[in-house]
Amino acid sequence: MKPVFRNWAGNQSVTPAEVRSPSSAAEVAQAVRDAAARGQRVRMVGTGHSFTGVALTDGILLRPEALTGVQEIGDGRVRVAAGTPLRVLNEELDRRGLALANMGDITEQTVAGAIQTGTHGTGRDVGGLADQVVELEMVLADGSIVTASEGDLFDAARVGLGALGVLTAVTFRVEPAFLLRSVRRPMALSEILSTLDELTADNEHLDFFWLPHTDTCLAKTNNRSPGPADPPGAFKHWLDNVFLENTLFGALCAVGGRVPAAIPTLNAISASALSASTHTDTAYKVFTSVRTVRFLEMEYAVPRERLGQALRETRDLIELNDWRITFPIEVRVTPPSDAWLSTAHGRDSAYIACHIYRPTPNPAYFEGVEEIMTRLSGRPHWGKLHTRDAAYLSTVYPRFGDFTALRDELDPHRLFANDYLDTVLG
Ligand SMILES: Cc1cc2nc3c(=O)[nH]c(=O)nc-3n(C[C@H](O)[C@H](O)[C@H](O)COP(=O)(O)OP(=O)(O)OC[C@H]3O[C@@H](n4cnc5c(N)ncnc54)[C@H](O)[C@@H]3O)c2cc1C
Incomplete structure (x- = not known):
C-alpha cells in the first residue's frame, strides 16, 4: 500500500x-x-x-527528516536545514548559550513548516518566527537553488505557504540565552478587557486563556529576568504541564463530549481550580508547552485595537447560541510584520484562537466566530481552519497582488500548487 x-x-x-x-x-x-x-x-x-x-x-x-541539523552559527545568526524541528534548534542554541527571541506554544514543528504558515507566539516587541528570519535558501520551480536575504522574494517567501519554492535552509537572528519570569494568575475577563492597553504595554509577552461559560481567564505574562533561575520542580512541572493541562483536561473534554450539558459546570470547576504561580526559567522552556489532547483550531488575527470588540462579540455569540465549549479561547498579540503574507503584516495584531475537542467538532461555532473576525478585517492563520478564499484575502493583505504576481513569475505551471492554495491564492 x-x-x-x-x-x-x-x-x-x-x-x-x-x-x-x-x-x-x-x-x-x-x-x-x-x-x-x-x-x-x-x-x-x-x-x-x-x-x-x-x-x-x-x-x-x-519528507523533512533527512534535511535537518544546524549548519552554521555565528555573528548573532544560526543557519539550519529546513526540516530541523524547533525542539532541536532550541536545544542546540541553548547548549551554545543562545536563543530565539520569541516562539509559539509548541516546538514540534519544523523550522520551514512553522514559518511558511506564519507561526507566532505572543510579543510586545518581537513578532512571529518569520520575523526572526534573516536569510532563506530555497529551490525554485525551475530547479535553481537561490538564497534571499532582502527584497521581494525574501518578503514574500518567509511566509510563503510553500507556494514559491521548497526551502532548504533557514537562517534566524539569535541572541544570548535569557531567562523569563513567568507569572500566571486567574483574572476576570471583564478586568482584562478593561486593562488591555496596560497589560499589553507593560508586558513583553502577554497570553491569556478565557474559559467560555465563565468570567475567568488564566493570564500568563512572561518578562525577561536577570535571574536567578527558579524553574518549577519536576513534580510541579508534571502537575501543571502534563497532568492538569493534558491528562485531566483530556478527561474533562471526554466527559464534556459525552455530556455536553455538564460543560459549563466543568468549566466553572476548572476556573475555580486556577491558582497563581510564578517561576523563572530558560526562555524556550517558558514559551512552550506540551499538547497531547487532540483538537481542531481556528485562529484569526485582528487589528490590535479591535481585540476588545472581537472578544465581547465572541462571548455574546457563545451565550446566544448556547454552544457548549470546553476549550479555552487563547489570546495573543504581536507587533507588525513586514512579511507580505504574515497575519500581522503592517499592523499591530491580536490573535484569537478557538479550539474544539477533536471528537466533537462544532462547525457552527467556527462559522459564527469567523463571521465576527472577518467583519473586523481579520486574517486567518494559514495553518488553522478557516473558509476564506483569494477574493477575501486580497482585501485584507495589501501585498496580496504582489505575492500572486511573484508566484505567476516563479511558478507559472503551478508545480507547488494544491487544493488549499488554489482556494486561498486563486
Ligand atoms: C498542538 C499545536 C500547537 C500549535 N501552536 C501554534 C502556535 O503557538 N502558534 C502558531 O502560530 N501556530 C501554532 N500551530 C500551528 C503550526 O505551528 C503551523 O500549522 C505550522 O505550519 C506547522 O508546522 P509543521 O512543521 O507541522 O508544517 P506542516 O503543517 O507539515 O506544513 C506547513 C506548511 O509548510 C510547508 N513546508 C514545510 N516544509 C517546507 C519546506 N521545506 N519548504 C517549503 N514549504 C514547506 C508545507 O508544505 C505547508 O504548506 C500549532 C499547531 C498544533 C497542532
Missing part, C-alpha cells in the same frame, strides 16, 4: 504518488526537476501540525 501523509489533528490526509526524503538542496532540486518532467506536483511537508490542507500534495511529497 502507498504511504499516506496524515496531519497531527487527523483531519487531513493524502496518498501522494511518491514520497522522498531528500538530504540536500541538490536532492530537493532533483525532485523538483523530476516532478516538472513528469507533469506532477511537488511539496515538502513539515511535521503535519497544520489543520488546513496547506501541506498536501498528490505528486511527489518530500
Whole structure:
C-alpha cells in the first residue's frame, strides 16, 4: 500500500504518488526537476501540525527528516536545514548559550513548516518566527537553488505557504540565552478587557486563556529576568504541564463530549481550580508547552485595537447560541510584520484562537466566530481552519497582488500548487 501523509489533528490526509526524503538542496532540486518532467506536483511537508490542507500534495511529497541539523552559527545568526524541528534548534542554541527571541506554544514543528504558515507566539516587541528570519535558501520551480536575504522574494517567501519554492535552509537572528519570569494568575475577563492597553504595554509577552461559560481567564505574562533561575520542580512541572493541562483536561473534554450539558459546570470547576504561580526559567522552556489532547483550531488575527470588540462579540455569540465549549479561547498579540503574507503584516495584531475537542467538532461555532473576525478585517492563520478564499484575502493583505504576481513569475505551471492554495491564492 502507498504511504499516506496524515496531519497531527487527523483531519487531513493524502496518498501522494511518491514520497522522498531528500538530504540536500541538490536532492530537493532533483525532485523538483523530476516532478516538472513528469507533469506532477511537488511539496515538502513539515511535521503535519497544520489543520488546513496547506501541506498536501498528490505528486511527489518530500519528507523533512533527512534535511535537518544546524549548519552554521555565528555573528548573532544560526543557519539550519529546513526540516530541523524547533525542539532541536532550541536545544542546540541553548547548549551554545543562545536563543530565539520569541516562539509559539509548541516546538514540534519544523523550522520551514512553522514559518511558511506564519507561526507566532505572543510579543510586545518581537513578532512571529518569520520575523526572526534573516536569510532563506530555497529551490525554485525551475530547479535553481537561490538564497534571499532582502527584497521581494525574501518578503514574500518567509511566509510563503510553500507556494514559491521548497526551502532548504533557514537562517534566524539569535541572541544570548535569557531567562523569563513567568507569572500566571486567574483574572476576570471583564478586568482584562478593561486593562488591555496596560497589560499589553507593560508586558513583553502577554497570553491569556478565557474559559467560555465563565468570567475567568488564566493570564500568563512572561518578562525577561536577570535571574536567578527558579524553574518549577519536576513534580510541579508534571502537575501543571502534563497532568492538569493534558491528562485531566483530556478527561474533562471526554466527559464534556459525552455530556455536553455538564460543560459549563466543568468549566466553572476548572476556573475555580486556577491558582497563581510564578517561576523563572530558560526562555524556550517558558514559551512552550506540551499538547497531547487532540483538537481542531481556528485562529484569526485582528487589528490590535479591535481585540476588545472581537472578544465581547465572541462571548455574546457563545451565550446566544448556547454552544457548549470546553476549550479555552487563547489570546495573543504581536507587533507588525513586514512579511507580505504574515497575519500581522503592517499592523499591530491580536490573535484569537478557538479550539474544539477533536471528537466533537462544532462547525457552527467556527462559522459564527469567523463571521465576527472577518467583519473586523481579520486574517486567518494559514495553518488553522478557516473558509476564506483569494477574493477575501486580497482585501485584507495589501501585498496580496504582489505575492500572486511573484508566484505567476516563479511558478507559472503551478508545480507547488494544491487544493488549499488554489482556494486561498486563486
Ligand atoms: C498542538 C499545536 C500547537 C500549535 N501552536 C501554534 C502556535 O503557538 N502558534 C502558531 O502560530 N501556530 C501554532 N500551530 C500551528 C503550526 O505551528 C503551523 O500549522 C505550522 O505550519 C506547522 O508546522 P509543521 O512543521 O507541522 O508544517 P506542516 O503543517 O507539515 O506544513 C506547513 C506548511 O509548510 C510547508 N513546508 C514545510 N516544509 C517546507 C519546506 N521545506 N519548504 C517549503 N514549504 C514547506 C508545507 O508544505 C505547508 O504548506 C500549532 C499547531 C498544533 C497542532
